[in-house]
Amino acid sequence: MTQLSNKSDDDLLSAFQSGDKQAYEIIYDRYWQILFRFARKMLQDETAAKDVVQEVFTAFWIKISEVTINPPLAAFLYTLTRNKILDLVKHLKVETKYLASLNKMIQLSESLPDRMYIEKELYDQIELEIKKLPEKMRIVFEMSRKGYKSNKEIAEELNLSNKTVKNQIGNAIRILKSKLGNSIHIYLTFF
Incomplete structure (x- = not known):
């Protein structure tokens, strides 16, 4: 594992795409904290930030054989994180609208x-x-x-x-x- 630790992102990515799980672990260790801080800053919520980063690495694991990563790995992971954050924000907006609608229905039912x-x-x-x-x-x-x-x-x-x-x-x-x-x-x- 120490041999891979000194490898560049491109080398780690190639190794991971070839099936080397240790390369994934190094990428995870290298970027988890950075992506977490980015997500926490954007979301202002530590738990949500952890969930987003976990989803990013899960998607990265699942989709690695399907995607071609042209930009540097860091840019790819940041973009993936940003998109997951945007998805979460959209979901929260829908949830907020639903809760407001539900609250309105409850208020109306009280005056029923x-x-x-x-x-x-x-x-x-x-x-x-x-x-x-x-x-x-x-x-x-x-x-x-x-x-x-x-x-x-x-x-x-x-x-x-x-x-x-x-x-x-x-x-x-x-x-x-x-x-x-x-x-x-x-x-x-x-x-």
Whole structure:
């Protein structure tokens, strides 16, 4: 092993690519501390820096037979480390967004009983106004919005023209809008 210790990076790289595991160990010993300091400086986190450097050397071990290293070995390892750091930062950003989204959902769920009460009150108010519609108009409107029937199906079932069905639905919506304002849009979204 001492024989290899004095070898240049290029010689160590060639030896490692030829299958010499001792060459890998020397490269590891030679660059681990340097890459760790670089990663720690970039990440401001010792544990994350250790993980990044470990991933770099693992990737280096696995991919050595697949890659051609043109720049000096040090530049290659620094680039690999920088890319792993960037991957980690991207992952942390996604994780932060996810946690923020999760936190928002938790906050919303805490106010869910209040929202459910308000929605129920609104729904009840809308239902009350629908019941006040003229009977044929109400039937056509409910078949359309609650029964999910097309204008054609309603027309056939009630023996009306398509135009009459369309007019009845339009008139019902106009009446409900005048009574309920924009609240009717919430209803129409769900029905």
